[in-house]
Amino acid sequence: MAASDPWLKLGLKKRHCLKTFSVPFRETYLARSGREIAGLVVIAMYGTFRGYIQSLFVAPAFRGQGLGEELMNFAEGKIFARSPNVFLCVSSFNKGAQRFYRRLGYKRAGVITDFFEKGSDELLLRKTVGPLRSFSPRRKKHGKR
Numbered sequence: 001m002a003a004s005d006p007w008l009k010l011g012l013k014k015r016h017c018l019k020t021f022s023v024p025f026r027e028t029y030l031a032r033s034g035r036e037i038a039g040l041v042v043i044a045m046y047g048t049f050r051g052y053i054q055s056l057f058v059a060p061a062f063r064g065q066g067l068g069e070e071l072m073n074f075a076e077g078k079i080f081a082r083s084p085n086v087f088l089c090v091s092s093f094n095k096g097a098q099r100f101y102r103r104l105g106y107k108r109a110g111v112i113t114d115f116f117e118k119g120s121d122e123l124l125l126r127k128t129v130g131p132l133r134s135f136s137p138r139r140k141k142h143g144k145r
């Protein structure tokens, strides 16, 4: 991650990336190819923006083969079982990722201006299955019969 945009462009180092995984209430899911990590998605399930995709990353050698979409489908399955919204931020300069999210049905919910540095905005995107009030989470199964 630290060697790839958008983290590289944002000046985020390995230690910042590692922090992504150590914060409580976040869930990290890995896609593996043999012993190699091909991609990952980190979701946060707390607060007003629960269902927030903190990080999505596909290693350069595995890009453009549908893995990013597969990771998003997986994350959406996890989130929509518990909440009607998926939120995420994408940097204003990350046009490829913006196209990718648009194709998956994400709509712009807001703009956070000058977030990391002046002139670099973060676009808040959202995909929803409906309002909070009419949402009923899927029940968890407790144990096997």
Ligand SMILES: CC(C)(COP(=O)(O)OP(=O)(O)OC[C@H]1O[C@@H](n2cnc3c(N)ncnc32)[C@H](O)[C@@H]1OP(=O)(O)O)[C@@H](O)C(=O)NCCC(=O)NCCS
Pocket (backbone or CB within 6 Å): 004, 005, 006, 056, 057, 058, 059, 062, 063, 064, 065, 066, 067, 068, 069, 070, 089, 090, 091, 094, 095, 096, 097, 099, 100, 103
């Ligand atoms: C964005 C990302 C997760 C997409 O993963 P992927 O496995 O390449 O995605 P898919 O194969 O399912 O879909 C490919 C689409 O992603 C777009 N894309 C965005 N950035 C890309 C990149 N660096 N390389 C290849 N495709 C990229 C392609 O344009 C393509 O769209 P198209 O089919 O309309 O041409 C991946 O490119 C990535 O990890 N990029 C760097 C990290 C990043 O930007 N993460 C999102 C931060 S909000």
